[in-house]
Amino acid sequence: MFCVKDFEAAAREKLDPVHADFIAGGARDEITVRANEEAFARLRLLPRVLRGRAVPGLDVTLLGGHARLPVLLSPTAFHKLVDPEGELATARAAAAAGAVMIASMASTVAVGEIADAARAAAGPGETVPLWFQLYLQPDPEITEALVRRATDAGCTALVVTVDSPVLGASERNRRNGFHDLPAGLRCENLVDLRDGEFGHVRQIAMSPEFSWEHITWLRSVTELPILLKGVLHPEDARLAVRHGVSGLLLSNHGGRQLDTVPATLEALPAIVAAVAGRIPVLLDGGVRRGTDAVKALALGARAVGIGRPVMWALAADGEKGVRRLLELLREEIEDALALCGAAGLDELTPDLVRPAWSGPLFGGAVS
Numbered sequence: 001m002f003c004v005k006d007f008e009a010a011a012r013e014k015l016d017p018v019h020a021d022f023i024a025g026g027a028r029d030e031i032t033v034r035a036n037e038e039a040f041a042r043l044r045l046l047p048r049v050l051r052g053r054a055v056p057g058l059d060v061t062l063l064g065g066h067a068r069l070p071v072l073l074s075p076t077a078f079h080k081l082v083d084p085e086g087e088l089a090t091a092r093a094a095a096a097a098g099a100v101m102i103a104s105m106a107s108t109v110a111v112g113e114i115a116d117a118a119r120a121a122a123g124p125g126e127t128v129p130l131w132f133q134l135y136l137q138p139d140p141e142i143t144e145a146l147v148r149r150a151t152d153a154g155c156t157a158l159v160v161t162v163d164s165p166v167l168g169a170s171e172r173n174r175r176n177g178f179h180d181l182p183a184g185l186r187c188e189n190l191v192d193l194r195d196g197e198f199g200h201v202r203q204i205a206m207s208p209e210f211s212w213e214h215i216t217w218l219r220s221v222t223e224l225p226i227l228l229k230g231v232l233h234p235e236d237a238r239l240a241v242r243h244g245v246s247g248l249l250l251s252n253h254g255g256r257q258l259d260t261v262p263a264t265l266e267a268l269p270a271i272v273a274a275v276a277g278r279i280p281v282l283l284d285g286g287v288r289r290g291t292d293a294v295k296a297l298a299l300g301a302r303a304v305g306i307g308r309p310v311m312w313a314l315a316a317d318g319e320k321g322v323r324r325l326l327e328l329l330r331e332e333i334e335d336a337l338a339l340c341g342a343a344g345l346d347e348l349t350p351d352l353v354r355p356a357w358s359g360p361l362f363g364g365a366v367s
Ligand SMILES: Cc1cc2nc3c(=O)[nH]c(=O)nc-3n(C[C@H](O)[C@H](O)[C@H](O)COP(=O)(O)O)c2cc1C
Pocket: 022, 023, 024, 036, 074, 075, 076, 077, 104, 105, 106, 133, 161, 229, 251, 252, 253, 254, 255, 256, 284, 285, 286, 287, 305, 306, 307, 308, 309, 311
């Protein structure tokens, strides 16, 4: 395995095609799925030379916590679908790399067990780099019970996914008849939240009726920092700041919710301008290379998230696969930083990126 795409190919070889499609797929025509990667390809890096910089370091502070890598594991559901150890394997690999893992509410291992695995694999004295992703539930008691489970597990932030008033329509899943976890797998965080509930995916309710009031309410029932995942409109970014949100994970759900929304990289400058440094902006969607991470960071993201690559690496080679994936991304980011003449992430500035040349009209480069 020499790059992220190698894991994708290896996962395809191993997985049931229905599950491979569930991972790769997006909403409707998958225009946004493709746009995420294309946006990175359209941006060029403009390196500086002879800057006399030290060997690059990748440490980053995220919500007061320390991470050794500016790459987060974005929340992805159902890790046991692709590996028998599921989220335990992922958590160990993430903790070993010092990368933040965002456990999905729809994980197939309970968040408490994920946290134990992460703690056992973290470096001495390191806090557990684990956050919890939440879909607000219409019954506030259910939401509170989930928050309690995450808090008791030692998660240090809540990531509320707000781009899912309804579940995205994957036509691949529909054609393949994939609607449920196979027998034996459950959404373990949902087990026994109410009497007689057994961790069925369908227990996760999505509703268009949530509003900013629910964020205010959530703010009042937990001490944990709250991030919103899935804000794309700058006005919503401003509202998030006003509602006491601690950070944004700029995301289009990997193109799995509303199709034809912008690539996250395209949306980044306006979101960064809207929050004006008041809270950190993270970004996911289409990050496949160290240079992708560097471009997003140069445009103002504090860190980037990866979704599908984690599933592919886990499917390809379990915990070892995810460890290798994170090592490769570390190497690629270090390499890109050095080649840009930057000693650290804070030296990545917008002047280091520019659009790909788009013909004679661009910048008057050709007369
Ligand atoms: C298989 C899969 C499952 C996902 N599950 C969740 C989830 O449970 N909650 C959530 O907020 N986002 C979920 N996402 C979206 C990811 O968190 C992330 O936004 C997206 O995958 C990033 O794009 P990338 O896959 O191109 O890296 C999922 C994505 C995939 C591919």
